[in-house]
Amino acid sequence: MSPGEKLDPIPDSFILQPPVFHPVVPYVTTIFGGLHAGKMVMLQGVVPLKARRFQVDFQCGCSLCPPPDIAIHFNPRFHTTRPHVICNTLHGGCWGVEARWPRLALQRGAAFLLLFLFGNEEVKVSVNGQHFLHYRYRLPLSRVDTLGIFGDILVKAVGFLNVNPFAEGSQEYPVGHPFLLTSRRLEVPCSRALPRGLWPGQVIIVRGLVLQEPKDFTLSLRDEAARVPVTLRASFADRSLAWISPWGRKTPISAPFLFYPQRFFEVLLLCQEGGLKLALNGQGLGATSLGQQTLEQLRELRISGSVQLYCVHY
Known part of the structure; x- marks a missing residue:
């Protein structure tokens, strides 16, 4: 420094x-x-x-x-x-x-x-x-x-x-999803099938711990042809958070970098008409645009990087 x-x-x-x-x-x-x-x-x-x-x-x-x-x-x-x-x-x-x-x-x-x-x-x-x-x-x-x-x-x-940061004004009781302990299904890189794609109102929750000497963290959504219409990437080298387009174009997310070594994190993606809203550690960080047809064609959630996962729910 x-x-x-x-x-x-x-x-x-x-x-x-x-x-x-x-x-x-x-x-x-x-x-x-x-x-x-x-x-x-x-x-x-x-x-x-x-x-x-x-x-x-x-x-x-x-x-x-x-x-x-x-x-x-x-x-x-x-x-x-x-x-x-x-x-x-x-x-x-x-x-x-x-x-x-x-x-x-x-x-x-x-x-x-x-x-x-x-x-x-x-x-x-x-x-x-x-x-x-x-x-x-x-x-x-x-x-x-x-x-x-x-x-x-x-x-x-x-x-x-x-509390879920997307539930503004909601009177519904929040849901607590159990932490899955020592599950092979949570080993990184981790993949989850999305057989029905995504639809408005669906929430993806990823909770875990950043490792001691992290390099990056990536959450990507893939379609049936293994294309990657949307990727969320955190880089610890330059402490940046960004959406990555299928053509490699980076759209920075203007917000504090909230990933820290050996700290717990919670990523929430809320599907809505026209795209995905993002929240990290309970703070809304904006959205990325995606067509409804593209969302419905998504078939896989993939998580990789310097993290230990505790919960993946959707």
């Missing part, structure tokens, strides 16, 4: 932290950047057959003495006559009034996907894609910077995600 040259600041507010696989419980971790409306936390795991109870706490710090305030305490209890869930808030060492849900959507011995969606005034919780409960904040969400998991629970993965 030449004298006086400045490194581009890392836009922390854009970057989602890497998922955690198979953490040992009790497990406590920092939530990078804290919580704010629009963030989601996903837990993927199994409830043991003899589970009595577990809890997921969104804490204000991680001190041991005095104990931290807990803004959101999510506590399923299986050992009672009527299994239920308790939500509460711990403030200044004192618990508030319990909020109780008598219907327990989690079952002993069963796998689950828990999704916590943080809004402006409340957190919504879904279990296996179905809305389960909502709990109004009693402490400011901005104070939360720590996740704690305790009790009888086997956690396979913890993910920190953003």
Whole structure:
């Protein structure tokens, strides 16, 4: 780096932290950047057959003495006559009034996907894609910077995600797609068939981790004749992001370069009439034009480069 040259600041507010696989419980971790409306936390795991109870706490710090305030305490209890869930808030060492849900959507011995969606005034919780409960904040969400998991629970993965940036004004509950662990189908280069092509409203989601010494990352869509009508390419040499045309013409994407070594990333492509909209780490980055006939003729998604993949969904 030449004298006086400045490194581009890392836009922390854009970057989602890497998922955690198979953490040992009790497990406590920092939530990078804290919580704010629009963030989601996903837990993927199994409830043991003899589970009595577990809890997921969104804490204000991680001190041991005095104990931290807990803004959101999510506590399923299986050992009672009527299994239920308790939500509460711990403030200044004192618990508030319990909020109780008598219907327990989690079952002993069963796998689950828990999704916590943080809004402006409340957190919504879904279990296996179905809305389960909502709990109004009693402490400011901005104070939360720590996740704690305790009790009888086997956690396979913890993910920190953003709400779909394309769902502007949508009232639908967001969907959390499980991370696929140690799957041969996720080895890079990775290929996925698109037997029906693409159509308006379809979303392609690619999540992964940038390797330690990355060179490039490429996501391409191919048609039946193996032509490549559209390619998204990130180059770490010059820190550029661009669309590449079938004739090799590069159209730079004017946006911060949001890929960083050993950082988690999430690419979303939304198919719409006339092209594809792009979002990276929850931030919309514009679109590229493609005719509807071209989109319908696409038959393969191919991913290559200096990344480790955690999820490919479409």
